[in-house]
Amino acid sequence: MATTTPVFPLLLLLFAAAVVAVPPSPYLSPTTLFQNYQNMLTNFKIFIYTPAKPFTFQNPAASLFYSSLLYSPFHTQDPNEAHLFFIPFSPETSMRSLARLVRDLRVNHPYWNRTLGADHFFVSPAGIDYSADRNVLELKKNSVQISVFPVISGNFIPHKDITLPPLNPAARIISAVPENASTSSFLGYLKWDGKTESNFVEELKEDGDFLIDIERELLDHVEKVKNSKFCLLLHAGDVAWMVEAMAMGCVPVVIVDRPIQDLPLMDVLRWSDLGLLVEARGGAKRLKQVLNDVSEEKYGVMREMTSAASKHLVWNEETQPLDVFHMVIYQLWLRRHTIRYARRQSF
Known part of the structure; x- marks a missing residue:
């Protein structure tokens, strides 16, 4: 696993120029994407909480995202410079244990209470459902959920949550497209x-x-x-x-x-x-x-x-510029501006 992600400003600018110059484009906003992408590579920092106990994601896409993040230059050991906070927990975690985890974050760390978790994110391959517990509900409604496409109906909140494309271990990505x-x-x-x-x-x-x-x-x-x-x-x-x-x-x-x-x-x-x-x-x-x-x-x-x-949906064991890992990180980058509540809300 590579520990750094190379930054190729000239390559990115040329790629962006080519995308803009040759319509049609598959992107919502090519110019904004590649300008923001460069800023993300340079500035974006994520603090990762230490999990209560070691665990692994059985889902290949979730596992690869987690390991890539751990060894990426986005990972910071200094929470004071972090834009977002990642909460790692096992997919097997019960609702009761998840509530306890959020409660511990609220009591033992100063970061959750600043936004009620709106600048936090977590990975749950299947997504989490709504819960009557106030702590889990805050996690569900405020924090960014990263799950694996497709997500069970009701376990995904549009415009907030993010999905990972599935990883197919047998896939052969073939770039040559038949001409006719x-x-x-x-x-x-x-x-x-x-x-x-x-x-x-x-x-x-x-x-x-x-x-x-x-x-x-x-x-x-x-x-x-x-x-x-x-x-x-x-x-x-x-x-x-x-x-x-x-x-x-x-x-x-x-x-x-x-x-x-x-x-x-x-x-x-x-x-x-x-x-x-x-x-x-x-x-x-x-x-x-x-x-x-x-x-x-x-x-x-x-x-x-x-x-x-x-090309942006491909998983790599060693991350590459503009691959799916970086595109998911880019979506997190777009969500780094959070609402800071003046007081704690009740649900």
Whole structure:
């Protein structure tokens, strides 16, 4: 694990200039992103509380984020220079123990009470639910939660919380995007877990324009992704291969029957132009109609942006500039300005 992150101001400026000069861009605001990114690399500091006992995250993405943060130049031993405070705790921590942890922070450290935890963040791969305990409720409502996409409904607060893209240990990120998408053999491709949205998937199986792979069969799907215009992702199912598919120019289509606001890097990427959201309740017929309504011109733009965006969703054992670790840190950087309450609020 590298202990420092190289800062390449010239490289970043050239990258930013290229992004601005060659539309379309996958970013919400390219100019702001790269200016802020450089400031973040230079100035951002995070203090990490010492956990009560050693623990590990079983989720690969959460584990890699935690270890990368520990050995990054953002980690400071001086809480007085910190912009944010990280509260590490095991995903197995009970609500009672979590309440005790927050209470200890309130009593034994001066930092929590200044903002009621609004300048604190924590990692919970599945997210935490609401609780009647006042301490846990403050943590839930005020502190930034970092969880792994997708998050259970109710465990994620939009505009405050952050999601990590899943880490797929078997992923092969392939940068070469097929030049001609019009020769694609399939309109949509789905790598299925054999359970999620089974009725919807059975409808898809009956249409020859869709290809369904059952995950447990362990089929090599790289060529199938390349030969498909769209890659279908069941929001409640397996999405770990999303980044691999995007890197190969397969436009993501998230199948979900509720509003979705927990996509990774929501503060960075223009997901509305990168992919599509389609309701499963409309069935295969409705899905096919939506996909066929995408013009070739619009589809070409989506493919370009999808491939460009995928580079920021890649996990590295040794962090690299502009990779997913740094993009998550960047989202924390955007949240470093907190409200300082004049008095303690009650809930």
